[in-house]
Amino acid sequence: MTGTTFFSDMVQTITERGRKLWAFAPREERLSHGISGLEGLCEKLLSSRGEASGMALAAEILQQWSRLSDEDQRKFMVLLFDTFGADSKRLDAAIETYRAARTPRAVLELHQAAEPRRQELIRRLNLAPNGISTLVGMRERLLSLKADTADLESVDADFAHLFASWFNRGFLILRPIDWSTPAHILEKIIRYEAVHEIGNWDELRRRLAPADRRCFAFFHPQLADDPLIFVEVALTKAIPATITDVLDETRAPIQAQDARTAVFYSISNCQAGLRGISFGNFLIKQVVEDLRRDLPKLDTFVTLSPVPGFSGWLTRERRKEHSDTLSAADQAALAALDDAEWANDPLRSAAVKTILMPAAASYFLKGRTADGRPIDPVARFHLGNGARLERMNFLGDTSSRAMRQAHGLMVNYLYKLDDIETNHEAFAQRNEIVAAPAVKKLLRGDRPARSLASAKGANTKDKQPPKNKANSKELSS
Amino acid sequence: MTGTTFFSDMVQTITERGRKLWAFAPREERLSHGISGLEGLCEKLLSSRGEASGMALAAEILQQWSRLSDEDQRKFMVLLFDTFGADSKRLDAAIETYRAARTPRAVLELHQAAEPRRQELIRRLNLAPNGISTLVGMRERLLSLKADTADLESVDADFAHLFASWFNRGFLILRPIDWSTPAHILEKIIRYEAVHEIGNWDELRRRLAPADRRCFAFFHPQLADDPLIFVEVALTKAIPATITDVLDETRAPIQAQDARTAVFYSISNCQAGLRGISFGNFLIKQVVEDLRRDLPKLDTFVTLSPVPGFSGWLTRERRKEHSDTLSAADQAALAALDDAEWANDPLRSAAVKTILMPAAASYFLKGRTADGRPIDPVARFHLGNGARLERMNFLGDTSSRAMRQAHGLMVNYLYKLDDIETNHEAFAQRNEIVAAPAVKKLLRGDRPARSLASAKGANTKDKQPPKNKANSKELSS
Amino acid sequence: MTGTTFFSDMVQTITERGRKLWAFAPREERLSHGISGLEGLCEKLLSSRGEASGMALAAEILQQWSRLSDEDQRKFMVLLFDTFGADSKRLDAAIETYRAARTPRAVLELHQAAEPRRQELIRRLNLAPNGISTLVGMRERLLSLKADTADLESVDADFAHLFASWFNRGFLILRPIDWSTPAHILEKIIRYEAVHEIGNWDELRRRLAPADRRCFAFFHPQLADDPLIFVEVALTKAIPATITDVLDETRAPIQAQDARTAVFYSISNCQAGLRGISFGNFLIKQVVEDLRRDLPKLDTFVTLSPVPGFSGWLTRERRKEHSDTLSAADQAALAALDDAEWANDPLRSAAVKTILMPAAASYFLKGRTADGRPIDPVARFHLGNGARLERMNFLGDTSSRAMRQAHGLMVNYLYKLDDIETNHEAFAQRNEIVAAPAVKKLLRGDRPARSLASAKGANTKDKQPPKNKANSKELSS
Amino acid sequence: MTGTTFFSDMVQTITERGRKLWAFAPREERLSHGISGLEGLCEKLLSSRGEASGMALAAEILQQWSRLSDEDQRKFMVLLFDTFGADSKRLDAAIETYRAARTPRAVLELHQAAEPRRQELIRRLNLAPNGISTLVGMRERLLSLKADTADLESVDADFAHLFASWFNRGFLILRPIDWSTPAHILEKIIRYEAVHEIGNWDELRRRLAPADRRCFAFFHPQLADDPLIFVEVALTKAIPATITDVLDETRAPIQAQDARTAVFYSISNCQAGLRGISFGNFLIKQVVEDLRRDLPKLDTFVTLSPVPGFSGWLTRERRKEHSDTLSAADQAALAALDDAEWANDPLRSAAVKTILMPAAASYFLKGRTADGRPIDPVARFHLGNGARLERMNFLGDTSSRAMRQAHGLMVNYLYKLDDIETNHEAFAQRNEIVAAPAVKKLLRGDRPARSLASAKGANTKDKQPPKNKANSKELSS
Secondary structure, three states, X not given: OHHHHHHHHHHHHHHHHHHHHHHHXXXXXXXXXXXXXHHHHHHHHHHOOOHHHHHHHHHHHHHHHHHOOHHHHHHHHHHHHHHOOOOHHHHHHHHHHHHHOOOHHHHHHHHHHHOOHHHHHHHHHOOOOOHHHHHHHHHHHHHHHHOOOOOHHHHHHHHHHXXXXXXXXXXXXXXXXXXXXXXXXXXXHHHHOOOOOOXXXXXXXXXXXXXXXXXXXXXXXXOOOOOOEEEEEEEEOOOOXXXXXXXXXXXXXXXXXXXXXXXXXXXXXXXXXXXXXXXXXXXXXXXXXHHHHHOOOOOEEEEOEEOOOHHHHHHHHHHOOOOOOOOHHHHHHHHHHHOOOHHHOHHHHHHHHHHHHHHHHHHHHOOOOOOOOOOOHHHHHHHHOOOXXXXXXXXXXXXXXXXXXXOOOEEEEEOOHHHHHHHHHHHHHHOOOOEOHHHHHHHHOOOOOOOOOOOOHHHHOOOOOOOOHHHHHXXXX | OHHHHHHHHHHHHHHHHHHHHHHHXXXXXXXXXXXXXXXXXXXXXXXXXXXXXXXXXXXXXXXXXXXXOHHHHHHXXXXXXXXXXXXXXXXXXXXXXXXXXXXXXXXXXXXXXXXXXXXXXXHHHOOOOOHXXXXXXXXXXXXHHHOOOOOHHHHHHHHHHHHHHHOOHHHOEEEEOOOOOEHHHHHHHHHHOOOOOOXXXXXXXXXXXXXXXXXXXXXXXXXXXXXXXXXXXXXXXXXXXXXXXXXXXXXXXXXXXXXXXXXEEXXXXXXXXXXXXXOHHHXXXXXXXXXXXXXXXXXXXXXXXXXXXXXXXXXXXXXXXXXXXXXXXXXXXXXXXXXXXXXXXXXXXXXXXXXHHHHHHHHHHOOOOOOOOOOOHHHHHHHHOOOEEEEEEOOOOOOHHHHXXXXXXXXXXXXXXXXHHHHHHHHHHXXXXXXXXXXXXXXXXXXXXXXXOOOOHHHHOOOOOOOOHHHHHHHHO | OHHHHHHHHHHHHHHHHHHHHHHHOOHHHHOOOHHHHHHHHHHHHHHOOOHHHHHHHHHHHHHHHHHOOHHHHHHHHHHHHHHOOOOHHHHHHHHHHHHHOOOHHHHHHHHHHHOOHHHHHHHHHOOOOOHHHHHHHHHHHHHHHHOOOOOHHHHHHHHHHHHHHHOOHHHOEEEEOOOOOEHHHHHHHHHHOOOOOOOOHXXXXXXXXXXXXXXXXXXXXXXXXXXXXXXEEEEEOOOOOOXXXXXXXXXXXXXXXXXXXXXXXXXXXXXXXXXXXXXXXXHHHHHHHHHHHHOOOOOEEEEOEEOOOHHHHHHHHHHOOOOOOOOHHHHHHHHHHXXXXXXXXXXXXXXXXXXXXXXXXXXXXXXXXXXXXXXXXXXXXXXXXXXXXXXXXXXXXXXXXXXXXHOOOEEEEEXXXXXXXXXXXXXXXXXXXXXOHHHHHHHHOOOOOOHHHHOOHHHHOOOOOXXXXXXXXXXXX | OHHHHHHHHHHHHHHHHHHHHHHHOOHHHHOOXXXXXXXXXXXXXXXXXXXXXXXXXXXXXHHHHHHOOHHHHHHHHHHHHHHOOOXXXXXXXXXXXXXXXXXXXXXXXXXXXXXXXXXXXXXXXXXXXXXXXXXXXXXXHHHHHHOOOOOHHHHHHHHHHHHHHHOOHHHOEEEEOOOOOEHHHHHHHHHHOOOXXXXXXXXXXXXXXXXXXXXXXXXXXXXXXXXXXEEEEEEEOOOOOOHHHHHOOOOOOOOHHHOOEEEEXXXXXXXXXXOOOOOHHHHHHHHHHHHHHHOOOOOEEEEOEEOOOHHHHHHHHHHOOOOOOOOHHHHHHHHHHHOOXXXXXXXXXXXXXXXXXXXXXXXXXXXXXXXXXXXXXXXHHHHHOOOEEEEEEOOOOOOHHHHHXXXXXXEEEEOOHHHHHHHHHHHHHHOEOOEOHHHHHHHHOOOOOOOOXXXXXXXXXXXXXXXXXXXXXXXXO
């Protein structure tokens, strides 16, 4: 109990250590010598056998990197590709040896010879105090360069490989964020919030301080002041249908003990440099566990989520000559969407709803990307985590952003602990979309005679199983 | 300042989290199915795309592993070798592709194909709460098996590779250990002390509580309760010549502010499972930094070290027909050592000294292993860190262990910050031994006419440079 | 949550502050001038209006005090009595004013005029960093002097008055003590344990580390490193009858979750200088609350307590010509007790038991001090807290100390939350002893014809109610 | 080191304890019975011997108090006066006893008999978890009632007496406040700032986050989340003359290491209920100590302070028929002040300055309240702490508030450690104002011929020593 306290004190030294270790670096090397100077330092770091001098060297390289111009940073990345790849002579020799005799040792040498030298370089850069922070920033820059420079893809593969190992779930720490959290952490919550913008500190307070609000973030011991990902939670009596239900400034908070439902209404990744290193599923599951322990009366864990891909998809369907989803009449009726005021007019709004909601059901249950996965990225995330699509909420978010992205649509994904594994397997193995009956019914039952008339057979299925059709009937029944 | 406090709280969750996550694992899998059951679980973990179920799976595997019999643990290791190596089909294909076109992508695929599958398996086992702790224990077992089973060498290479990355200096935390440290940490200090045994809590108190004592340890955030390595420090006015000077129960402690010298008199590695992952050089340098900041009057940083290889080497020299080090007369005189009481007799002791000390100088300055390194492992460590051999202390430690290992010899290695890099480079690049003039003089000056008469030219040099003789003269002058 | 962490950091400054503030004191005053010098400093501190110089002055006085010889410390206490009492002129004037007109202001002046000047002096001494610690030590000394110097009684009254205010329950903090508690706290647990001696660190470990052991202590924010009182708890399945049941080294610990009973088997006050400032009742009740929250299955909270006054009382009864408790035959039979080996002989032991246990029931239920309270100090404590005497255990503790004090008798006091207030009131208001039926039955039912035959009417009652006899029957039935 | 960490954890229990202890209170008592119910509970608390039931009772009383209407809270205070004063019978008896024999015991009894019963009541109310917080709020209310109800003066005396003891410097903890401080503490800094308003979180950030800003607060262990007093500090190269120098948003922060001067530019008391319990002098001195240790190059510690009483005093002087300070011409010239725009007109401003600054010197050096103390409350505070009046800054603060209170005047008080005691004594014992020569010179030298011509003899003195005129010359020379 108090033992962890002893330990937690340790962590204090991390930040403090940072400052003083720069002093290790010999003076003259602390001047920047541009790219070529950096290359020399990197080679020196790689050849160094003295690990302590390595610390100073790593710190020096990272500091010089931080001061490079944008263009020089790009050049450095290209340098990593050109100069710090695998040693091809050694690799050729390793291949020959392996082909001569496939011993374990030959495989090991082959593995090591094929490892780009930059992997070890990055590992050694991590010797620097707070090095990981700069390395994450370095990859953020790299990601922005990748689009233009195909070669950098393999440089990024090395960063991603090491980050996946270092930011292993086993090294992450979940922390509640509340109104007693240090301000310098909270200002990052404001900055990183990616779903429902936090305009100022008063808004932040309303998200954190009331008795029926919770927030949790993952941290890494070496990035003490910077959350990796966080989720905002509202404790409610029922599943909310609109974001206004959740964020309304005038609502009366309830006691946490009276809540039955925990609503995950915003999940934000914080570190652009960690793109593709996934924490979200761990986060949600751990938060569910923690909330259940603290508030045993909670029995429903659900999201209130945006549908960022819906408008784009619907526009494409509206423009198709023969849409599987929309009849010509539907397409005509949806012209109403082109007038920004449609949602404020009850009549038009009701008319839109009868077409939009079944279309949304199609979007989720039938729409697929080229590789057979759901179109909606948020759906991919939650369904991939084992949630089910529980409910679709017409005009759940009337902010201009949500109207633009999803014609105001929001959905709830339900996390039911007993079903998570099954749902996850169904999705991961067979691309099956698990949805509540009401959602499925909307697809088929509501308007079978009309726009969905053309949708035969396969279209009534909830999934897209090109490989194993045999299973499909069970799910669609 | 307080920000790190916020963070340090986080760490508390690590241990607590451990307990409850076992609950994730489905009941039926929690029974052990022996080796074959474990193999199935490992394959499942590797194929799993659902990372959260992976946590439970990893925990389950580690728990089952812990309960295996010794023989089954051995079998599991062999299984890791046999079944979780690289996929040879994939590897062959990757080689073909690479030979066809040496693209970066082909190198990447080659690298990945040559990676034994067990590397990814170990990474995923680390998903388990406190998984790292069990993994370190697993490698400890593996190391004990390696001697008998050559194949396991490559399994160990994978553990060592991952541990080197995870226990990167950047992730380690230095903590002072003192009399207000939690008892469960302190009992590990007692247990792990490897140089000068700590008999009980009273002795421990004498090592930690007085104003002129310090102790520091490295910890890893995921091994909160277990030090990785620690060093015990005595603050003194002068460089001590014997361990009794340091540990004498009746000595009067001095004020820390009055000390000029910090003596590192015991350094112990704690985790057998981390053998070969070196922390020691980082530890000493950081401790020097910390001490200098807290006690600016300290100007000498020195060890008081054992010489574990000396007796063995000397015995070999004594038995040689023609020793470069010992004349026949020396050999005869050293027969005195065979009587355990020699050290208690001033006359005999004085006689031994005149021969033993120059021999010791030879041991350090001229003795070399087959690969050209110093014989003494402690010397290799400190000289490799950039220290210099400062002084040799006759009968510095008269404990039975030290008499057996080194005929009581102790030495001081001096850490002089300005020279560390130069010394280190000299040693690392050219195997040069940096020693104080007094030590070198002992080698040559003391008895040139006798035992060292046969030592020609090269023998008077402090190093063993088969490759670049050109440099050698400078050092020996 | 994290807010308290912020705060808890604050406390770190307390200890650190101590060191540097001595520097405030002007050099020349830091020399001791003996008693008369001290008197001058005390007068200066009292007259000082500059509170910051007061800090240095207070620190100086406390430091000088600490260096006084025993005899000078005694003289200083007498000085406090002689010179720092109430100002009698001011007091006389205040009395006159009050008698002239009984205004609130006159009462206030009377109150202040009657306050010994040493009260304010002690308050100002508490300005010194860590002053409270020295003041507690000062009172410890004072208590040892009181016996010989009647005048010091009123000096002690002033200390006691201020300590009661400063060590108010509202300022105390309960902390679990376990095997991860800092060693310098744990060594105080060893030192302060007053009931069942802790011989060494291994014994301490057995008291703290197993899953079925708990320990809690009260601390004061200004005495960070020093517990005020602590209680050791064993978690068991049933109420233990002997201390061996609890402390047996070879017992197999149970899981905390499996325990139904929490046994408070040792309660120790730590600070002799806080004698008479009671914390014990708060401690037990808070520990009961904390344990119930953490381990909801616990339903029995009970002590295993010594009976320190029993042997003394029994000896007196044995020597009485006409004991109400012991018949002449009983007295004769109890001669067996005079042979130290009686407890090892089953026959003699059984014979003793039939007399000793009813006598013990008398001791608890009927024995009274001159002022009508139970004879046993431990009984007074627990009964005063609202516990009931649950069970008496023959030969519960066969250590030489327990044999000497209580012929091996131990008892269990039961803390039943619902009854605590009622029991407490019964005891506090009417001196009623609440005991389990089995205890009462032993008194009357077991041997009514014999030794208790002489006990008439009132003697069969469990209480000593001189004032309200009406109630007594209910309790005795 | 880590020991204090152990302790600091303890404090966490304080807040948490609060919640669960309410459960102690029997249900039926938790209903409010108005004033008479409260009176009964208070009597019960006072008569209670069971201290643990006292905790629940105290909590109940404080909770009921919090729910009382304003009028009932007033009645409760009157009740404390009427019903919980000293027991006059006991007091009369004590007086008789004392008059019969003036024994120490009689004095003690007199002291205790004269103590209003509400003192013990307040002490016992402090048994409640977080009781101190409610008690401080209670006194805040009491202070607002005192003006109208003279009797409450003596009730307040009791609160003040106990608070002075409980908020003794020895129990206070200094904490740095920075941008990593928990938000719920920081929002209190915004709320409590009493000198230079903090408009929003961005402004707060500018006060705390830059490298050349510091803030420190005193806390009490039982009021963990609420500062008692705080000071804001700017690190600068020179003594600033205007608040704009300090708070200018566009200034470039300097490195803390480069600062020579620490400017205390805002000191705010936070708890209205602790009025009269002084912390400020301790705060400043401790902050000076802490800053000096962390930043050894700091050599000047100075305030930039408002002059809240200046305009009022000057107005009175301007209206006097015969002012000692202002000649008729001065009075006429100062009519310029009545046009709010005067400060924006360089010509008028320069004219004002020649009269205003000597008048300000008079205000500080000669102006006195009826009881002989400086008129300015801020001056009384800093001079009383041992600072000296270092410099007066014309138009140092042109905010509307400062223009209204002081015609824009600000001053610097200098804290020179070596002189603090002497200055303090001079002020405390003899009401001497210690000022820099430049300030004194302004008074005499600048315009001797005109407005100050009438000021003879005594007027040239810096102090107002009605009692010991003999000393006055030394100071004024």
